[in-house]
Amino acid sequence: MPGHYDHRSDLCRRLGADSLQKVPEYLVWIRMRNRCSDPERKRYAGRGISVCARWQSSFEAFLDDMGPRPSQRHSIDRIDNNGNYEPGNCRWAVPVVQANNKSSNHLVTYRGEEMSLRDAVRAAGDVVGKATVWRRLLRDWPVHKAVETPANPKCRNHRFEVRRKAA
Template identity: 40%
Template sequence: MEALFICSKCGQPFESKWPASVRSRLKKNGAVYCSKACYATKHGAWSNESKYHSEYKSWVAMKGRCSNPGCSHYERYGGRGITYEKGWNDFNEFLKDMGPKPDRKMELDRIDNDGNYCKENCRWATRKEQTRNRGGRRATRLYTFEGKTMCISDWAAEVGISPQSMQKRLNNNWPLEKAFSKERHDKKGSTHVKPKDQN
């Protein structure tokens, strides 16, 4: 039976008979290689010792999501027509366009969730930034006030209240100047005034 695999070194998909032919390719760490040349390469951007190992893993994952129907996330990417620019078949070209990750915990993110993977539409983003940028029913609404554009959770942190409280303010149709004000308000949006000391 023919099965589709992704080479752990070059990231290229390849077909091989399962399980007979793959047994000879499969290594103890679960890696599988499309050729002896890929397996023989012990140094480079893909090795654990390389400073670009994290970027390489993101590159391989991107290619799998777009071109491997066996990938668990293929339906959300390649399955709906998302692909990557041809030059990014080469890891070195990908790294030249994207540059190193500013932080190793960052992940490859598309700015436009309906666009392809390319230099103009990709960035290194934190998990929090990725969550805000997700499309579909989980899309995040942004609010602009006094030159700042932020989501509800960020406005809540700015004001000093919980995201739930901020959501209630907006659901109750508070004007933005009151909803995003750092002054204390009652449930109707009126400014809370501290009573004067009585003598």
């Protein structure tokens, strides 16, 4: 949809720097640039993650490429977590999508598909808690058995999971 966001670019020209502070995407752009310019930020600049030159120098270019944020729940997400902030590698995503895209996630192959451990538990119908599945995997259970086998009702951890689900 080229040109679809032209009204936002026009907005940038009409608004001064003070008014831009009120545009939610502007704050996302500022924070993204700050994360990638501070070498103390180990998960960003400290890992070599950078902002492409087009976005680094122009909020308008960032907004033209990304478009408006679909809702307040959405934030910027890098599709390839090891890639840079650039067109084609960024999207607006809700927290659950971003949580599955973290470099610290434990990925498993379940039913022939690579997914986060939490997604595998969900796909199996939440018959057992993630902590139980994790312990089972540490004891070399196959993934499908770890997520599909209900917890032993006599087990102390199972009772905790039942209480947690009821809350």
